[in-house]
Amino acid sequence: MISQEQNDLLTRVGPGTACGKLMRSYWQPAALVDELEGERKAVPVRLLGEDLVLFVSGTDATGGKTYGLVRRDCPHRGADLAYGRVEEGGIRCAFHGWKFDAEGNCVDTPAEPVGSKLCAHIRQPAYRTAAKGGIVWAWMGEGEAPEFPELDCFAAPDSHVFAFKGLWECNWLQALEVGIDPAHASFLHRFFHDEDPKEAYGKQFRSATAGADLPMTLVLREYDRPLINIESTEYGLRLIALREIDAERTHVRVTNQVFPHGIMIPMSQEMTITQWHVPVDDEHCYWYAIFTSYTQPVDKEKMRAQRLAAHEGMFYRPRRNKRNEYGFDPQEQAEETYTGMGFDINVHDQWACESMGTIQDRTREHLGTSDKGIIAYRRLLKEQIRRVGEGETPIMVFDKRTAKSVQGPATMDGIGPTRGWELYWMEVDVRRRRNAPWDVPVPADIAEGTAHIVIAD
Structure with a gap:
């Protein structure tokens, strides 16, 4: 357990908070590109406790869209700019027609007398944006924005990535911590029956594991005491969960915590998340996911339909939520699933995180050995908060010279030798990368560890 003071330090992210200052050292997902592809050209955004509006501001030299992100309340009389009229080069308030460009400059006050200089004295707070991987990102920090790292989801062509999001009613930290807890999958996501892995496209924990025909559902159900290894890396943490099948075979699952609040996990032999x-603020968060394929282009229509069936409205609220008990069915819990809450593991994770309360009271928790990833992350988070508070640069902040220093990172889910799994998982990852139809970077540490291995096409 930790003190209330420490819990507040790690969870509060609004303007002026220590963790909020750390978060503003990084690009933050603000919206899906899809949200501004239809007729609507402006959407409300609440991010790090600030209310903003994101709008299409024009096109760049390549014909791609550019975006503006400014404070949501009009500085004239406080009306909501999320309902403004989007025009070339800016957004105009529907109340009196005041117009603001992507930099927050007031460029027109049509109700004022001709020749009025009122515009010159008004500027709306604004943030930089960048579209990458199907997401519009916001830079809310001070000074020059950092470069994006060369993660696989950013290196892949648009045809091989798909982005989506969902809103949870809880603090961001408990949502992140469920993703770095390898033990929970054997219980929270336990299915009592296995379905055909051929029907698993777009579903997590439903495909067959690499190196065997065993469905992941069977592995998680039957081998529920993983040995968990944690490695500190330049991007955050690498987590390796080992489930020994027998003396000769061990299931190996390699996932990553990508600082500050990301994870990278295998979804299937073909795809990672x-x-x-x-x-969003201290009591709400979004999960933003980019699904990256190393084989065929992503079936975006199927992926989108699967996820829209579970979410509703412009805020991507889950249809199953605490107001309808997450669809809990006691008969299903007895016969089909561990939770009785359906077969969508996002619902399981949502229930676990939201049931802790909007901000988990960590003064009452009792961590065990299976929580070593959570313990390591909290230490890392506190250290980076300290560094930023003392004017130092935290990890995962890059300039053009260092942007390629983090690549990948590597993930894997498969059954390999009980002795020699350390090399096996790297070989599987390298083979997938080198056989991909697009230029997938091989992380330096993985390339070094497999330099002597010949990878057959």
């Missing part, structure tokens, strides 16, 4: 747990 890079997911961020983005603070």
Whole structure:
């Protein structure tokens, strides 16, 4: 357990807070590109405790869209700019027609007398944006924005990535911590029956594990005491969960915590998920996920339909939530699933995190050995908060010279030799990368560890 003071330090992210200052050292997901692809050209955004509006501001030299992100209340009389009229080069308030560009400059006050200089004295707070991987990102920090690291989801072509998001009613930290807890999957996501892995496209923990025909559902159900190894890395943490099948075979699952609030996990032999747990404010968060394929282009229509069936409205609220008991069915709990809350593991995770309360009271928890990833992350988070508070640069902040220093990172889910699993998982990851139809970077530490291995096409 930790003190209330420490819990507040790690969870509060609004303007002026220590953790909020750390979060503003990084690009933050603000919206899906899809949200501004239809008729609507402006959407409300609440991010790190600030109310903003994101709008299409124009096009760049390549014909791609550019975006503006400014404070949501009009500085004239406080009306909501999320309902403003989007025009080339800016957004105009529907109340009196005041117009603001992407930099927050007031460029027109049409109700004022001709020749009025009122515009010159008004500026709306604004933040930089960048579209990458199907997400519009916001830079809310001070000074020059950092470069994006060369994560697989950013290196892949648009055809091989798909982005989505969902809103949870809880603090960002408990959402992140469920993603770095390898033990929970054997219980929270336990299915009592296995379905055909051929029907698993777009579903996590439903495909067959690499190196065997065993469904992941069977592995998690039957081998529920993983040995968990934690490694500190330049991007955060690498987590390796080992489930020994027998003396000769061990199931190996390699996942990553990508600082500050991301995870990268294997979804299937073909696809990985890079997911961020983005603070909306202290009591709400979004998970933003980019699904990256190393084989065929992503079936975006199928992936989108699967997820829209579970979410509703412009805020991507889950249809199953605490107001309808997450669809809990006691008969299903007895016969089909461990939770009785359906077969969508996002619902399981949502229930676990929201049931802790909007901000988990960590003064009452009792951590065990299976929580070593959570313990390591909290130490890392406190250290980076300290560094930023003392004017130092935290990890995962890059300039053009260092942006390629973090690549990948590597993930794997498969059954390999009980002796020699350390090399096996790297070989599987390298083979997938080198056989991909797009130029997938091989992380330096993985390339070094497999330099002597010949990878057959």
